[in-house]
Amino acid sequence: MDALRALCLCGKDDASDGNSSDGDGAVVTTESAAPPHPVVEVDCRDFDDGTRNFRLERRSVVWYCETLAREVADAAVDCACDEAARDRLEARMDMRGEMAAAGIEDLPTSFGASKRPRTARKKKKQKAPQKKPRKKHGWAVGDACECFYEGDGLWYVGLVASFAGDDGVEVALVGSECVVVVPHYWLQKTTRYREPEPEPEEKPKQRLEDAPNPYAGLVDDKYWAQRFHYFSLYDCGVRLDAESWYSVTPEKVAASIARRVGGGRVVVDAFCGCGGNAIALASEGAWVVAVDVDARKLDMARHNAAIYGVADRIDFVAADAIGLLPTLKADAVFLSPPWGGPDYGDDFDVAAIRAGGVDGVGLLALALAAAPRVAYYLPRTTSAASIAAAAARAGAARGGIRVEAHYLNHRLKAKTAYVGWPADHAWPKNGKT
Numbered sequence: 001m002d003a004l005r006a007l008c009l010c011g012k013d014d015a016s017d018g019n020s021s022d023g024d025g026a027v028v029t030t031e032s033a034a035p036p037h038p039v040v041e042v043d044c045r046d047f048d049d050g051t052r053n054f055r056l057e058r059r060s061v062v063w064y065c066e067t068l069a070r071e072v073a074d075a076a077v078d079c080a081c082d083e084a085a086r087d088r089l090e091a092r093m094d095m096r097g098e099m100a101a102a103g104i105e106d107l108p109t110s111f112g113a114s115k116r117p118r119t120a121r122k123k124k125k126q127k128a129p130q131k132k133p134r135k136k137h138g139w140a141v142g143d144a145c146e147c148f149y150e151g152d153g154l155w156y157v158g159l160v161a162s163f164a165g166d167d168g169v170e171v172a173l174v175g176s177e178c179v180v181v182v183p184h185y186w187l188q189k190t191t192r193y194r195e196p197e198p199e200p201e202e203k204p205k206q207r208l209e210d211a212p213n214p215y216a217g218l219v220d221d222k223y224w225a226q227r228f229h230y231f232s233l234y235d236c237g238v239r240l241d242a243e244s245w246y247s248v249t250p251e252k253v254a255a256s257i258a259r260r261v262g263g264g265r266v267v268v269d270a271f272c273g274c275g276g277n278a279i280a281l282a283s284e285g286a287w288v289v290a291v292d293v294d295a296r297k298l299d300m301a302r303h304n305a306a307i308y309g310v311a312d313r314i315d316f317v318a319a320d321a322i323g324l325l326p327t328l329k330a331d332a333v334f335l336s337p338p339w340g341g342p343d344y345g346d347d348f349d350v351a352a353i354r355a356g357g358v359d360g361v362g363l364l365a366l367a368l369a370a371a372p373r374v375a376y377y378l379p380r381t382t383s384a385a386s387i388a389a390a391a392a393r394a395g396a397a398r399g400g401i402r403v404e405a406h407y408l409n410h411r412l413k414a415k416t417a418y419v420g421w422p423a424d425h426a427w428p429k430n431g432k433t
Contacts, residue, residue, distance in 0.1 A: 039384040042427075044404040046252040136163050137184035144193035147171045148186040156180075157193050219245045226250075229408065230276065236307050239300040244274040246342045249377065250413060253406045254280035257334070257416055259428050261375050262286035265331035268370065270321035271355070275301030275314075277334055277377075282310035291317045291324055293356075322356035325366040333367040336377040348379045350390035364419070365394040373420040380405070380412045387417045399423055 079085045139145065143160045147169075158171040161179060168181045174193060213224040223245040230248050231238040240248065249257070254277045261267055262284030269278045272290035274297055281288045282305065292298050298316045305311040317324065325333070337355040339348070353360030367374040378387070384403055391401055402418040 039388050039401045039403055041384055041403045043407060044256055045407040046256055047409055139169060139184065139187060144190055145187045146190040147182050149180055157190055218242050233307055238304050238307060240274050241297065241300065248274055248276045250408055252408055253413055257375060258284040260418065261332050261334060268328060268330045268333045270325065270333060271336050272301050273297050275304045277336060278314050279305050279308050279310055282313035288314045289317060290314050291319055291321045293320050320356055322358050325370045328370045330371045332373040332375065333371040334375045335363060335367055337363060339379050344379050346381050347383060348381045349386050350382065361390045361393045364390055368394060368396055376417040376419065378415050378417060380414050382415050391419050
């Protein structure tokens, strides 16, 4: 498969949507004064798959095995470096050789009783015979029964509490605090009474201890703790660089975006990074052209895609997306440009994005020239007004813009703006308006 062959290459002189480019690569739009587009905001809520404890347990087992293997290897090295231990081992091997020559190799090399002290057998404690409850008139205290109450002529379910006199029996009525005294011949066995089941004890949730952060000082602990949110198969060898730890899209969010963008289309991931979104798009059946200017990130993305089994559906291109987009034609473009680090601040503006000398508005114009549909992954503090203004300045066709706020376990992570989809498009029903 070569997704690039499925693209229709076009020249840089082709004009579309009223956009043009100057010599420095900056995009100039002719519809900058167009009115803002209508925006529909939707909450898209995803939740963790509930296997965090299992994954941490699996990781802790691997971590323990690695530690044990390391200790065994260190002990072997220490033994090899210890001359006295080597001499004892060689002497033992020489003795075995002499025993084999004498035909007594089956005998043990050490004799004598075990140093472990012997302990006497513990006698099993016999359970004391339980005393049977004393009965009177065929009844014992605590027996369930039905008693006839002469006051209203009805039968009631109760428990025998005690005995009064020769014939009287005190019965505690079930469901009330009343105790009545009736003759023993007014009692009969019942099948209507059931012993109350004990309430199950609420066991405290056990939170497994996480493996220590091996990248302390390079990666913040809060990102290390969310590694399975980023890639559910992280412990299978997923690779990330320092920048990708805070810029990669969580797997659940990436899958939600891929269900809207993918589906047999040719999709360009203009800033693929370590491949989180490209893997999700390919998993949904899309043919993906993953572009990134950093060759190291592309190698990591290719490795991660192989772990998820979708490397054959992705073409990895080491190039600058700003220069490559004007030469491509695809079904959709996914944009996740750098936001300027994790501290992007409140009330983020799309125009504040800088990628290869082009701002966020110019980047959207380039993507719209390459494909009729664009999914723009933006910080959670981006306002709908900023997105609508950017779409108008980028020369987007008149129509509605859908903005989805991605919540993961009730926490707002990011927003995605879908530009170019028809107004009557049937969106997946996993969001709340």
